[in-house]
Amino acid sequence: AQSVTQPDIHITVSEGASLELRCNYSYGATPYLFWYVQSPGQGLQLLLKYFSGDTLVQGIKGFEAEFKRSQSSFNLRKPSVHWSDAAEYFCAVGGPAGDYKLSFGAGTTVTVRA
C-alpha cells in the first residue's frame, strides 16, 4: 500500500527566511511524487513533480524538492519565502503499481509573518 506522511502540521516562517517542508512516503516501487499548494478556498495547484532522473526537481514560484530514495523522502524547499506563500501544502505519491492513483499527506499549513 502507498502512503504519505507530512510530519509538520503547521509551520510559521518569517518573510525572507528559508522554508523546508518534510514529506516521507511508502511505495513498493519507484514512486511518482508531487507537491501541490492550496490557497484558502481554492483548488490544488501543482508546484512540482518527480517521475525519474535528476533527484533535485525545480518547480514554480521558486520551489524545489529533492528525492532521496534511501530516506523515502521528498522534501520541499524555498530559499526565501514571500507573504504570498502562505498556504497549505500537500505531498502526494502514486505510480504505475497503484494504477496511478495518488495518496496524499495530511498537509502542512504555512504561515508567513512580516
Added chain:
Amino acid sequence: NAGVTQTPKFQVLKTGQSMTLQCAQDMNHNSMYWYRQDPGMGLRLIYYSASEGTTDKGEVPNGYNVSRLNKREFSLRLESAAPSQTSVYFCASSDPGNEQYFGPGTRLTVT
C-alpha cells in the same frame, strides 16, 4: 481553456436528501477522480475512472456512487446524505502517469 469545472460551488442538504455533484474537463484526459477533503486528513479518494466506461472504488466509497457519462464528464451522487458527508469535494483529471489537475471544489454541508 476552463480546465476542470465543478458545480455547484456550495450546497446545503438535509440528512437523507440526495444530490449529484457535476464535474467536467476540457483537457481530453482519460482519467478522472473524486476526492473529499476534511481538516487534518488531506485528500481521500472516493472513486476514480481510469478511462471512459470504467469506474473503481477508492479509499472511502461508502455512501457514494459515480457515473462516467462520457470522456469529459464524471458525476458523484449522494443517494441519502449523512452529516458525515459534510466536506469539500474535489474533482480532478489526468492522463495516466501525469499530474492531476483539480477543480475549484464543492463545499457541502449536511445538517
